[in-house]
Each structure stands twice: as structure tokens, then as C-alpha cells.
Amino acid sequence: MSTITNVVLVGASGALGSRVLEALIDAAVFNITVLARKSSEAQFPSSVQVSHVDYASIAELTVALKGQDAVVSTVGGAGLMNQIPLIEASIAAGVKRFIPSEFGADAGNPNSAKLPVYQRSIAIHKALQEQAKVHPEFSYTLIRNGMFLDWGLVRQYHFAFSSETPPFYDGGDRPFSTTTLYTVGRAVAGVLGHLDETKNRVVYVHDMIVTQRQIMGIAQKFAPEKKWNPVTVDIADLVAKSKESYAKGVFDLNASIGFLCQAVYGEGYGGEFQNVDNELLGIPLKTEADLEELVRDAMSRSGPK
Ligand SMILES: NC(=O)c1ccc[n+]([C@@H]2O[C@H](COP(=O)([O-])OP(=O)(O)OC[C@H]3O[C@@H](n4cnc5c(N)ncnc54)[C@H](OP(=O)(O)O)[C@@H]3O)[C@@H](O)[C@H]2O)c1
Structure with missing residues (x-):
């Protein structure tokens, strides 16, 4: 070709x-x-x-x-x-x-x-x-x-820096590609x-595989004074809300959050890619240091949620 x-x-x-x-x-x-x-x-x-x-x-x-x-x-x-x-x-x-x-x-x-x-x-x-x-x-x-990494950090989807009780989807320990x-x-x-x-x-393709708890750990390094009490949110409850919104004809990003959380963080939905084409496409994986930089940048730009 x-x-x-x-x-x-x-x-x-x-x-x-x-x-x-x-x-x-x-x-x-x-x-x-x-x-x-x-x-x-x-x-x-x-x-x-x-x-x-x-x-x-x-x-x-x-x-x-x-x-x-x-x-x-x-x-x-x-x-x-x-x-x-x-x-x-x-x-x-x-x-x-x-x-x-x-x-x-x-x-x-x-x-x-x-x-x-x-x-x-x-x-x-x-x-x-x-x-x-x-x-x-x-x-x-x-x-x-997978889910966008920098975009998701700045919007506080991966971890709600500005909240004292950030949501951890199904516990916050599911690895996902981003x-x-x-x-x-x-x-x-x-x-x-x-x-x-x-x-x-x-x-x-992905830059890396992370968990929400890992991101909180990095955030804690940059804000040692912060006390976060993550709250486990059942993805099933979010999915139910998304279904209600779709049934009312509302299909925007907010209405879709439950379905998207299911695909990214849900068990058995393939959020953690097993095989990637990074090598073919010439894309190296990002390191923990890269992630720290991205988290720090997102925290400096995040307003109250
Ligand atoms: N993996 C993730 O975490 C994630 C997150 C968000 C989005 N996405 C995906 O990424 C892709 C791009 O999303 P995005 O958020 O970047 O999009 P976006 O900013 O909402 O829109 C991108 C562009 O699409 C054009 N557009 C808007 N409405 C249109 C219409 N009715 N017909 C034709 N063009 C229209 C506009 O360009 P012009 O004004 O120049 O025409 C707009 O700037 C989508 O497939 C989305 O599902 C993935």
C-alpha cells in the first residue's frame, strides 16, 4: 500500500x-x-x-x-x-x-x-x-x-483533588489503560x-496502566497537608442513573458517565488493555515520573469541583 x-x-x-x-x-x-x-x-x-x-x-x-x-x-x-x-x-x-x-x-x-x-x-x-x-x-x-489521561486528570475524573470525599469507583483499585x-x-x-x-x-494504545488509588498517592506527595477520605461509589448505581438519563433522551457526557465508568473501571469490561500496539506505532510507555508531572500539572490547574 x-x-x-x-x-x-x-x-x-x-x-x-x-x-x-x-x-x-x-x-x-x-x-x-x-x-x-x-x-x-x-x-x-x-x-x-x-x-x-x-x-x-x-x-x-x-x-x-x-x-x-x-x-x-x-x-x-x-x-x-x-x-x-x-x-x-x-x-x-x-x-x-x-x-x-x-x-x-x-x-x-x-x-x-x-x-x-x-x-x-x-x-x-x-x-x-x-x-x-x-x-x-x-x-x-x-x-x-482507554480514558484520556491529562484530560481526565484536569477534569478531576480520575481523582477529585478538590473534594474531601473523592469517589473511588468500585473501590479505586482497578487498573485501567489511559x-x-x-x-x-x-x-x-x-x-x-x-x-x-x-x-x-x-x-x-496506552501511555500506562494506573489505578485511582495510585493517583491519590501521588497527589498526596504534592499536598501532604490534604486529608482525603475517598468514598467507594458503586458503578452499578452510576449505570442506573445513566440508564434513566438515556431513557429521558439525554445523551451528553454527564448522562453517559455511568456507562463510561463501567467501561473504564468496571470488572470484566476490558478497561485494562492486555495487548497494545505501542511498539508498532513507536509509542513508549510513560513512567511513574511522567505521571507525577501530569498529576502535579492537573492539581495546579484544578479549581474547586
Ligand atoms: N477516551 C476518553 O476519555 C474520551 C473523552 C472524551 C472524548 N472522547 C472521544 O474523543 C472524540 C473527540 O471528542 P472531543 O471531546 O474532543 O470532541 P468535541 O470537543 O466535543 O468536538 C470535536 C469537534 O467536533 C466538531 N463537531 C461538533 N459537533 C459536530 C457535529 N454535529 N457535526 C460535525 N462536527 C461536529 C467540532 O469541530 P468544528 O467546530 O471545527 O466543526 C468540535 O470542535 C470522540 O470520539 C469522543 O467520544 C474520548
Whole structure:
């Protein structure tokens, strides 16, 4: 398979997309075009081209994607199903590799695959599998990276520094895979540099495996005066709340927390990756010292929760 030169990044203004863009620019081997909604007011570095598109128009998308080798989608939850026309336009335009907006825990684990929060990603995966069968010149790669590390620390999901009674999900001792946003960007660049090895499959990557209690231990080193009394929260209770919200038609991040906690911290849901593709993608594991730096940074930026 030939190499990738021209890359389109969709949703590059988002929390993840902005760091993926940075990593793709840093790789210094791609011509990058950003696709953004017509309504988007986001600004991008002058080294990238920007195309504002209507995601409902396959014809318009096809024109925007002509001459592109790869499409990387980092759209947020609200835009996930817009990837269906995007995939069709990619095929029409001759795009070789599509990386959808997956970037989560292991939605392929048989228990996680039943969680309502993953049903749209699973539908996109199925659409990609079917299209790749019919169009052998078209291929896809899914990237799973566990919960975001730096993002989750700053938002106090991994450990609520600002609370005296931070939640420990099912006790706080479950090891889980976690990855910084920039490392996800490096994984994207790594996939685009290893087309054959990553063709039509899921790749797994993580910076490290940690537990909530380990993060609290590090936080305690930086704030020895703090008295935290972690409270065990049953994930089953959070899942029940998420089910209630979904039943009322509320599907945002807050409403999804129970399902996401289940996938990341729940026993038997594959939150701790057993096999990763770090070596193939050229991504070394982070060390305890790296984690300390990330925790310290997050604590310095965390306001009251
Ligand atoms: N593993 C984890 O811990 C974790 C955590 C959070 C998110 N994620 C995943 O990471 C991916 C990106 O999430 P994010 O939080 O970075 O996304 P985000 O910031 O909510 O959105 C990313 C971009 O998507 C575009 N967008 C928004 N609504 C859209 C729509 N209706 N149609 C098309 N484009 C739309 C916007 O770009 P423009 O304005 O430029 O068009 C936006 O900046 C998702 O797959 C999400 O599930 C994983």
C-alpha cells in the first residue's frame, strides 16, 4: 500500500482534535487539511488548509476530499453519525484510509459492546467493515486508547483533588489503560505510517496502566497537608442513573458517565488493555515520573469541583 501524504482532520478544534492536529504537524510528513462545520469559528495554524463543509452533503464532502489519502475524524459525540456521509464521500473521492472518532475504552469487549454509550461507534465500525469489503481500495483503522489521561486528570475524573470525599469507583483499585491527548495524536500519525499493519482493524494504545488509588498517592506527595477520605461509589448505581438519563433522551457526557465508568473501571469490561500496539506505532510507555508531572500539572490547574 502506498504512503499517506495528504491528510484531512475533521473536528480539529475539539479537545482531542486540537492535540491530534499538533501531533500531525509535529510529524512533519503530512499535508494537512482541516474540515470544519460551516458554523465553526475555530482558528487553525497557518500551515494547514481549512475547508468549511456541510456534513449532510455527500457531493460537497466529495469535492472537499478529492486528492486526499486519509481522513481522520475527531468529531465529538454530537457529530458521530455525520461520519456516515463522510465515509461515503471518502470512498467516492478515493481516500485510502479512514480513522473514525473512536478513541475510547474497549468497545469491542463483549460486556462493553452492550453499553448504550457505544452503540453509535459500533454502528460506524460496522459501516466501515461493510464498505471496506465492497471497496478493497478503501480501508479503516480504529484507535482505542482507554480514558484520556491529562484530560481526565484536569477534569478531576480520575481523582477529585478538590473534594474531601473523592469517589473511588468500585473501590479505586482497578487498573485501567489511559493515554494523553497528544499520545493519541502520535498514535494517529503512527497508523498513517503503518498502513499495511493497521489495515481494517482496531489498534490499542496506552501511555500506562494506573489505578485511582495510585493517583491519590501521588497527589498526596504534592499536598501532604490534604486529608482525603475517598468514598467507594458503586458503578452499578452510576449505570442506573445513566440508564434513566438515556431513557429521558439525554445523551451528553454527564448522562453517559455511568456507562463510561463501567467501561473504564468496571470488572470484566476490558478497561485494562492486555495487548497494545505501542511498539508498532513507536509509542513508549510513560513512567511513574511522567505521571507525577501530569498529576502535579492537573492539581495546579484544578479549581474547586
Ligand atoms: N477516551 C476518553 O476519555 C474520551 C473523552 C472524551 C472524548 N472522547 C472521544 O474523543 C472524540 C473527540 O471528542 P472531543 O471531546 O474532543 O470532541 P468535541 O470537543 O466535543 O468536538 C470535536 C469537534 O467536533 C466538531 N463537531 C461538533 N459537533 C459536530 C457535529 N454535529 N457535526 C460535525 N462536527 C461536529 C467540532 O469541530 P468544528 O467546530 O471545527 O466543526 C468540535 O470542535 C470522540 O470520539 C469522543 O467520544 C474520548
